[in-house]
Amino acid sequence: MIESERNKIFDQWLARHKGLLFKVVRAYAFTPQDREDLFQEVVLQVWKSIPKFREESAVSTWLYRIALNVGIKWTTKTQRYQEMNQPMPEISPILKEMEIPDQRLIWLYEQIAQLNAIDRSLTLLLLDGFSYKEMAKMLGITESNVGVKINRFKKELMKRTDKQL
Template identity: 40%
Template sequence: MNEQFLLLIETQQGLLHKVCHLYCHSPQDREDLFQDIVLQLWRAYPTFRGGAKVTTWMYRIALNTAITRLRKETKAAPFAELGPEAFQVPAVEDGSREELAAMYRAIRRLSQVDQALTLLYLEDCSYREMAEVLGISEANVGFKLHRIKAQLRTLISIA
């Protein structure tokens, strides 16, 4: 079991790093969150039955761990900004850099859950996977994504 778990973490560490970048600003905070997520995954690993895709299961635990940790910290501190490194986006043409930067600024202004949903959407997860990760219905995923897209359009047009 130990070898399987270590292999899983090694092969899916990019997924975990994306969540850490989404919710933490400093490298130290990202490292701490990464360790917290791995610990929670280790604790939950024996109960994973394969009913969902392993990445869906990992996203759910990672996002829940990050949001829980953030809620504890935000009672005294402001929300950490989402940096451009949060999403590994391929290089873009110079004319598109400003548009991309505007999109990141708009995403930073979304709620924690909406940022998580945006991450899953940008990762090309299905509505079903997003629903499983966030613990909401597929219909609610569709509603939330529609609302998020409209909100992002408004935020970008204001900028």
């Protein structure tokens, strides 16, 4: 692949799928600086991986997988340097009082942030409407494992919601 073709593809994909990539970044990085750093790592990996794209899946699915992998690796790498016992700040009030959709979204992202890397990825895929089969393929787990993990998260989310109410 010649350099100009690679650059053209990169520019097109980034323009078309920047929001998708940033959504994944937001699930793994919580400060503006960390989000910026992680986004740069994701974009760099996308650029490096363009010659490896085999058109076996949709571009968006392939880019999503790259972003998930980079997010998981980044989380592992940064956890080595950060204290793990810092409590998450409480951002939103009781769920019932959340009239504004943005507050509910913030609360949901808070809950997702508390999951381990694989469960976090799975939850993002679920929210984006991927099928169990697609999620299993992307994460390298079985469809039944996808179902089990999703049900566990839903039950845990309901418990957390009940505690706040």
